[in-house]
Amino acid sequence: xxxxxxxxxxxxxxxxxxxxxxxxxxxxxxxxxxxxxxxxxxxxxxxxxxxxxxxxxxxxxxxxxxxxxxxxxxxxxxxxxxxxxxxxxxxxxxxxxxxxxxxxxxxxxxxxxx
Amino acid sequence: xxxxxxxxxxxxxxxxxxxxxxxxxxxxxxxxxxxxxxxxxxxxxxxxxxxxxxxxxxxxxxxxxxxxxxxxxxxxxxxxxxxxxxxxxxxxxxxxxxxxxxxxxxxxxxx
Numbered sequence: 001x002x003x004x005x006x007x008x009x010x011x012x013x014x015x016x017x018x019x020x021x022x023x024x025x026x027x028x029x030x031x032x033x034x035x036x037x038x039x040x041x042x043x044x045x046x047x048x049x050x051x052x053x054x055x056x057x058x059x060x061x062x063x064x065x066x067x068x069x070x071x072x073x074x075x076x077x078x079x080x081x082x083x084x085x086x087x088x089x090x091x092x093x094x095x096x097x098x099x100x101x102x103x104x105x106x107x108x109x110x111x112x113x114x
Numbered sequence: 115x116x117x118x119x120x121x122x123x124x125x126x127x128x129x130x131x132x133x134x135x136x137x138x139x140x141x142x143x144x145x146x147x148x149x150x151x152x153x154x155x156x157x158x159x160x161x162x163x164x165x166x167x168x169x170x171x172x173x174x175x176x177x178x179x180x181x182x183x184x185x186x187x188x189x190x191x192x193x194x195x196x197x198x199x200x201x202x203x204x205x206x207x208x209x210x211x212x213x214x215x216x217x218x219x220x221x222x223x224x225x
Contacts, residue, residue, distance in 0.1 A: 031211065042118075042202050042215025043158065056212060091157055100146040100165055100206060103213060105157045 002026070004106030006092050012112045013082060020078045021109045025094030032075050033103055034067055035091040036060065043091055049075060079111075087113045117141060118205050120216035128224050133190040135219050137203030140184065146206040147179055147186045148213065151199045158202055162188060193223045 005024040013019055025032050030051050035043035046065070048056040051072040061067075064083075069075040079086055089110050093103040119138045127133045135149075146165050150158035164170045164177040164186065176189040186205075190197055200218040207214070 045212035048211050102163045108157045
């Protein structure tokens with residue numbers, strides 16, 4: 001199996017710009033998760049998809065954030081009107097079907113807001 | 115009180131020693147427990163997971179779970195300098211698929 005793939009690895013943008021990140025999960029993993037991690041903290045949950053359905057969203061996911069998984073395969077996370085506080089590592093994870101299957105993380109996208 | 119608590123460290127042990135990493139959680143509905151290793155600038159890598167009370171061993175790693183005490187630990191035997199990293203404890207509650215992470219414990223293995 002190839003692992004979870006995320007693109008881009010790094011993104012530097014000016015405050016107020018929109019950014020979009022892509023995640024390709026491990027093949028045949030029907031569950032996909034987005035997390036955000038800042039320095040010195042553990043990852044914080046943002047949202048979860050089972051196939052194409054977005055089943056859970058964190059209160060952290062403000063109106064500026066939107067995530068999609070249109071065909072139940074890859075997913076995109078868009079941040080509109082970026083703010084300084086959005087600077088973080090954005091991590092995608094996937095897991096196979098089954099109650100308590102462990103989540104496997106991609107390498108992440110590091111976002112820096114100038 | 116944070117939902118998942120870990121001592122931030124650093125925990126410093128000599129090469130060859132046993133490193134003991136601890137984690138407590140607040141939600142009694144927690145069902146699954148995971149340990150991830152994270153090297154600086156890298157993403158979390160799954161090390162162990164445990165669902166039932168007791169011990170689970172995998173090579174040099176042993177996960178221990180005590181649901182009555184809401185406590186989970188990771189033991190690393192014969193610690194190597196390459197084990198130096200931040201170890202993240204993560205908990206999944208029964209009502210959700212999300213993982214709740216602690217802030218991690220930084221482990222330093224001295225040669």
